[in-house]
Amino acid sequence: MQLFKDQILKVSNSLTGEKEVFKTVKEGYVGMYVCGPTVYSNVHLGNCRTFMSFDMIFRYLKHLGYKVRYVRNITDAGHLENDADEGEDKIAKKAKLEQLEPMEVVQRYTVDFHETLKAFNLQPPSIEPTATGHIIEQIEIIKEILAKGFAYEVNGSVYFDIIKFSESNTYGKLSGRKLEDMIANTRDLAAQDEKRNPQDFALWKKAEPQHIMRWPSPWGDGFPGWHLECTAMSTKYLGETFDIHGGGMDLKFPHHECEIAQAEASSGHSPVNYWLHANMLTLNGKKMSKSTDNNIYPDEIFSGDNRILSKPFAPSVVRFFMMQAHYTSILDLGNDALLASEKGYYRLMDALKTLEKIEPSESSSFDVANWQKACYDAMNDDFNTPVLIAHLFDAVKRINLIKEGQETISKADKKVLQDSVNTFVFDILGLVDQDNNDNNATTINGVINLLIDLRNNARANKDFATSDKIRDELLTLGVQLKDGKEGTTFSLN
Ligand code: AMP
Ligand code: ZN
Numbered sequence: 001m002q003l004f005k006d007q008i009l010k011v012s013n014s015l016t017g018e019k020e021v022f023k024t025v026k027e028g029y030v031g032m033y034v035c036g037p038t039v040y041s042n043v044h045l046g047n048c049r050t051f052m053s054f055d056m057i058f059r060y061l062k063h064l065g066y067k068v069r070y071v072r073n074i075t076d077a078g079h080l081e082n083d084a085d086e087g088e089d090k091i092a093k094k095a096k097l098e099q100l101e102p103m104e105v106v107q108r109y110t111v112d113f114h115e116t117l118k119a120f121n122l123q124p125p126s127i128e129p130t131a132t133g134h135i136i137e138q139i140e141i142i143k144e145i146l147a148k149g150f151a152y153e154v155n156g157s158v159y160f161d162i163i164k165f166s167e168s169n170t171y172g173k174l175s176g177r178k179l180e181d182m183i184a185n186t187r188d189l190a191a192q193d194e195k196r197n198p199q200d201f202a203l204w205k206k207a208e209p210q211h212i213m214r215w216p217s218p219w220g221d222g223f224p225g226w227h228l229e230c231t232a233m234s235t236k237y238l239g240e241t242f243d244i245h246g247g248g249m250d251l252k253f254p255h256h257e258c259e260i261a262q263a264e265a266s267s268g269h270s271p272v273n274y275w276l277h278a279n280m281l282t283l284n285g286k287k288m289s290k291s292t293d294n295n296i297y298p299d300e301i302f303s304g305d306n307r308i309l310s311k312p313f314a315p316s317v318v319r320f321f322m323m324q325a326h327y328t329s330i331l332d333l334g335n336d337a338l339l340a341s342e343k344g345y346y347r348l349m350d351a352l353k354t355l356e357k358i359e360p361s362e363s364s365s366f367d368v369a370n371w372q373k374a375c376y377d378a379m380n381d382d383f384n385t386p387v388l389i390a391h392l393f394d395a396v397k398r399i400n401l402i403k404e405g406q407e408t409i410s411k412a413d414k415k416v417l418q419d420s421v422n423t424f425v426f427d428i429l430g431l432v433d434q435d436n437n438d439n440n441a442t443t444i445n446g447v448i449n450l451l452i453d454l455r456n457n458a459r460a461n462k463d464f465a466t467s468d469k470i471r472d473e474l475l476t477l478g479v480q481l482k483d484g485k486e487g488t489t490f491s492l493n
Helices: 045-063 090-098 102-119 132-147 162-168 179-184 226-238 249-267 298-303 315-323 335-357 368-380 385-403 411-428 441-460 464-476
Strands: 010-013 018-021 029-034 067-072 151-154 157-160 201-206 222-224 242-248 272-278 281-283 331-333 479-484 487-492
Touching: 010 272, 029 045, 029 226, 045 067, 045 102, 045 242, 045 272, 045 281, 045 298, 045 315, 045 411, 067 226, 090 102, 102 298, 132 151, 132 157, 132 201, 132 222, 132 226, 132 249, 157 249, 162 249, 201 226, 201 249, 222 226, 226 242, 226 249, 242 249, 249 272, 298 315, 315 335, 315 385, 331 335, 335 385, 335 411, 368 385, 368 411, 385 411, 441 464, 441 479, 441 487, 464 479
Parallel strands: 029 067, 029 242, 242 272, 281 331
Antiparallel strands: 010 018, 151 157, 157 201, 201 222, 479 487
């Protein structure tokens, strides 16, 4: 069904700062590109949030009836340590550290990435290209940019010439930065720096003899600059101008700004109609990040083996927690928030089961069509999942009132309600019924907490034989109890 013909979707476009009506380049088709992970370490929960947000967007666009080509890359070369043009390649550095081939590092963390996203029920993209698989395309773009006079070669490296580019284009339009301010705020070029201006960025870097990830090029052996792969892969699979480009907010500058510059310099077109940016997941109020210790990994959440949360949480509960915030808002991870999400998630799942069983009446005591419209309105308003979830809880309240005989629903409306709730909960928010999946996680958690209480009572009564028995037997069953200042918590092995 081509729902997109009736539903007016609006999206927040970072390029204009406006919420705009979404209009595709080609009717009925959406081209969407999202920057993927740099595969030199496991993905943390912050990374997962961004990919989950775009999975929800992918799902909703498909639900509206668009044919979506979703391209999400794997960065397996070219991303240097400090996100600029200096330092070691992140993957090569890890390979040296672990005495592995760079491609072993890439394989290990690509597998982890896929497994993690699968646990959160993300759908695979339509194409998942790699930077190393597109070196030829990247070299072609560099040649094009050089031919147009927007880049220069120095000693086997090629740099993008921001000053030249700015004579005919605007550098900084996505991030809202002004070139004059950037120039005023930067250090002078170091004597050994090959760039003409500090704002210039590398399209191709000469590989020093010790650099292991290297490819031949017209400028000698080297490797592509980080920003270039996304320009090469997005335009190859989606065309010179496509509909949506996404990524985390932290990629706006310099990464996405440089992508715009590269595309405009090589093709002469603005590459993307709608830039969508997902906001950060924070922990203790600070951005979760790979390079600092301020992060938590999905496995640690599923097993409960971490110092932050009091118990394990199922993947769908974590996904529900993420969906309760708008994708453009900052979200802070915390134990209380997850506990509240868990409660809400199971209330929602229970109501779905209740709905299956309720007996319809002659007529409905509330307007189901209106409720359904409100759900679409929420999603059409820049994928507003927290408002959608509020409407879903309105439905939960009604379902429970129908069960108690205080509201009624007709047979036809019951079908509409059931179909829409299932569509929004499972197809669009991407939740799964963890109860069916996990052999009733709530019951297991409840039983363990009951045993923890009994053990605390036994300890208070100095009945250490019983308290030790509970601890040891739970351990044999793979449940580890941890006594701490905040009380006893547990993890599942
Ligand atoms: P990286 O592998 O570091 O390039 O990151 C992969 C994706 O995760 C990018 O789109 C980042 O913007 C995003 N990301 C990184 N840290 C966070 C965070 N704390 N919260 C949400 N997204 C993040
Ligand atoms: Zn990218």
